[in-house]
Amino acid sequence: MNSTNRGANRAVILIAxxxxxxxxxxxxAVGAVPQFxxxxxxxxxxxxxxxxxxxxxxxxxxxxxxxxWIVAAAVALVVSVLLLVFILRQGRGxxxxxxxxAPTDDGRTIVEASVAEQLLADGLSGRPELVSSxxxxxxxxxxxxxxxxxxxxxxxxxREAGRMVEQLLxxxxxxxxSEVPAVVQISGGFRxxxxxxxRLQ
Amino acid sequence: MSDTVMKPAxxxxxxxxxxxxxxxxxxxxxxxxxxxxxxxxxxAILMLVYVGTECVxxxxxxxxxxxxxxxxxxxxxxxxxxxxxxxxxxGIVAAVIGVALVIGAFGGGRRARHTLPGSRAxxxxxxxxxxxxxxxxxxKAAHASADNTMVSxxxxxxxxxxxxxSGRPVDRDAVVRAVDEQxxxxxxxxxxxxxxxxxxxxxxxx
Numbered sequence: 589m590n591s592t593n594r595g596a597n598r599a600v601i602l603i604a605x606x607x608x609x610x611x612x613x614x615x616x617a618v619g620a621v622p623q624f625x626x627x628x629x630x631x632x633x634x635x636x637x638x639x640x641x642x643x644x645x646x647x648x649x650x651x652x653x654x655x656x657w658i659v660a661a662a663v664a665l666v667v668s669v670l671l672l673v674f675i676l677r678q679g680r681g682x683x684x685x686x687x688x689x690a691p692t693d694d695g696r697t698i699v700e701a702s703v704a705e706q707l708l709a710d711g712l713s714g715r716p717e718l719v720s721s722x723x724x725x726x727x728x729x730x731x732x733x734x735x736x737x738x739x740x741x742x743x744x745x746x747r748e749a750g751r752m753v754e755q756l757l758x759x760x761x762x763x764x765x766s767e768v769p770a771v772v773q774i775s776g777g778f779r780x781x782x783x784x785x786x787r788l789q
Numbered sequence: 790m791s792d793t794v795m796k797p798a799x800x801x802x803x804x805x806x807x808x809x810x811x812x813x814x815x816x817x818x819x820x821x822x823x824x825x826x827x828x829x830x831x832x833a834i835l836m837l838v839y840v841g842t843e844c845v846x847x848x849x850x851x852x853x854x855x856x857x858x859x860x861x862x863x864x865x866x867x868x869x870x871x872x873x874x875x876x877x878x879x880g881i882v883a884a885v886i887g888v889a890l891v892i893g894a895f896g897g898g899r900r901a902r903h904t905l906p907g908s909r910a911x912x913x914x915x916x917x918x919x920x921x922x923x924x925x926x927x928x929k930a931a932h933a934s935a936d937n938t939m940v941s942x943x944x945x946x947x948x949x950x951x952x953x954x955s956g957r958p959v960d961r962d963a964v965v966r967a968v969d970e971q972x973x974x975x976x977x978x979x980x981x982x983x984x985x986x987x988x989x990x991x992x993x994x995x
Binding site: 589590592594596597598599600601602604605606607608609610611612613614615616617618619620625628629632633635636639648653657658660661664665667668671672674675678679728729731733736740742743744745746747749750751753754757758761767769770771772773774775776 | 823863868881
């Protein structure tokens with residue numbers, strides 16, 4: 589429902605996994621394979637010499653330091669900020685607009701999401717088969733989509749609960765004169781386990 | 790069977806609405822893996838901020854917080870001098886976590902949910918709710934208490950475990966019939982097969 593970039597999530601997990609895998613495999617190889625250990629002992633000081641050479645070739649004024657340190661710190665900062673943005677972009681995608689008609693000569697009509705949310709919440713609140721319900725609106729690829737989450741009491745048929753919510757949605761359609769795409773989520777959860785069951789036929 | 794997508798929504802038209810509902814159902818029945826990704830991102834941020842701080846301290850000629858970058862590099866270069874056992878053990882732990890993450894990155898991440906057919910909305914239902922509804926009907930058919938009926942629903946199967954009340958024999962066929970009837974009426978996708986297990990020994994006073 590939300591606009592979380594799931595591909596990015598998988599990419600972050602994949603990169604972290606590959607880094608750990610390569611580092612772990614290298615450690616095992618250094619510990620267990622003599623040729624690899626010898627190779628490491630030969631090559632590592634050379635690499636160190638090369639990097640040290642870069643640091644000497646890039647002096648920062650007459651401070652005696654290399655400006656590569658600034659570059660390294662800046663790269664670390666930029667990547668940190670990108671990761672922070674990645675974290676903060678999770679779970680977003682709510683919208684306040686439900687319907688907006690094209691403007692006419694007389695003006696424009698915008699229906700706010702809270703209209704549908706409150707109407708549905710009102711219809712759901714009195715239901716004995718539900719422990720709780722929540723309605724929210726997301727923008728999915730430019731379309732406003734209603735999300736109706738209901739928690740059923742123990743033993744309630746999911747099909748009946750689904751039908752009941754659909755009836756409410758159809759009534760909403762009649763009221764709005766337009767059909768808003770909707771997702772219904774029927775869940776259990778902690779509150780359902782602790783709350784009592786209701787009398788059912 | 791795909792009547793979740795039959796009725797076009799006002800916004801978008803038939804084909805667009807079908808695609809929208811398919812996308813919504815897929816996103817509702819699969820995990821975004823946000824939790825794991827966020828934890829890894831936080832660890833990466835902490836490490837990067839630490840490295841950045843050490844770089845700046847080095848530049849300012851201040852003493853390092855923990856380890857100067859040069860000594861950190863030296864520690865990596867000196868890897869062959871560490872005890873082989875520790876290297877191998879640590880490497881295996883890191884590699885196993887790495888493999889688990891790679892599998893997690895490519896894995897399906899399916900949630901314990903099923904989809905229900907509906908003409909108006911895309912509906913998903915937690916397996917827990919299906920199990921609880923089945924438990925009520927199985928208990929009723931067996932004349933047992935709902936508290937002595939355990940149902941676990943997975944992607945393809947529902948296992949009903951019934952402990953009968955002592956002295957009241959359970960009609961197994963009636964339970965199977967009741968459970969199958971319920972499952973058929975829910976029309977969940979993917980379909981669920983049932984398995985009924987009735988304990989040999991009953992429970993007194995249940």
